[in-house]
Amino acid sequence: MTALRPDLAVIAANVAEGARVLDVGCGDGALMAALRDSRHVDARGLEIDPGNVAAAVARGLSVVQGDADTDLAGYPDASFDYAILSQTLQTTMRPHVVLDHLLRIGRRAFVSFPNFAHWRVRASLLWGGRMPVTRLLPVPWYDTPNIHHVTIDDFRAFVRERGITVEQAWFLKGDRRTSAAAANFRAEHAVFLLRR
Template sequence: MTLRADLAAIADAVPAGARVLDVGCGDGALLAALQRDKGVDGRGIELSGANVAAAVERGLSVVQGDADADLADYPSHAFDVAILSDTLQAMRSPETVLAELLRIARTAVISFPNFGHWRVRLSLLVGGRMPMTAALPVPWYATPNIHLCSIDDFRALAAKLDVTVEGATFLSRGRRLTWAENLRAEQAVFVLSRG
């Protein structure tokens, strides 16, 4: 099974044999690929009961929980890598969630849609309407996104939290971009550590 481009970029950032917590793991596609291809010791937490059931059917260790509330229950330094894929923008408190991920794990890998993408800006400027893109495929009234951010907003939050950006991957229509092309990025994947 081929992973989506953002999940493949996340998988590239996870070392073989790592202890991994996938927060907002969905149906477990990424976690299953990491266990199969990299031999990770993986765990997941997911809000949707249907997704938890799908992940458990894959043979994964996934529990139902809310990242905004339940990360505090995990012990410090319990994992090598904590993953939050395409979920940060749906968190009630992104700042707290990032801090918790870096308390739980040595490294955090975060992906999110870039609301600073040129199509998003153009849609607002020309049409005066909230955009729909490949990374933002639903209308504004049906989206789970409550905290919209751009790549620069995320970098500023990382600096505020005194977090080190170890690396970043920028994606547009499934293609990886260079740092210089980040305004064209529909999605971003950041690798963070506590310096």
């Protein structure tokens, strides 16, 4: 299996063998291909970028071009075991609506996102007075697709207020996992497995 981005590797390791999966914002289909090849998963994808759709289809994947903000409403209830939204939530116009659809479409949902409360982000703002550009957030503020700067603590409150159950959570520091202790300060990325 090709090396996956760290958050995708966490998701791939925790999807059940033979599951039906919808990967929303699937990019070039790297996760879907890994799940198909290693877990025999029936994976479908939704992706907004036509170049990524073409790359995924070239891998033999079932991917359609679409927008998470507008196109999830057409999927039937409980039609997948897992709905996946990796590093896409913060780019959506209405994250609460997208998350509601994920949990309606899938029996469980994986959501991963960059943590904007990580200590390096805080330090960049404090000492430099500017939005950070890092290895994991590599573009300047005016060119970023991120429109909602979410933190781990924000997301925990967000799901708690909506009565969503967190089955598991993983926190990443670079390419490695870190503990849940002070994750809002220490983790660069988070992955949550959710259910209603």
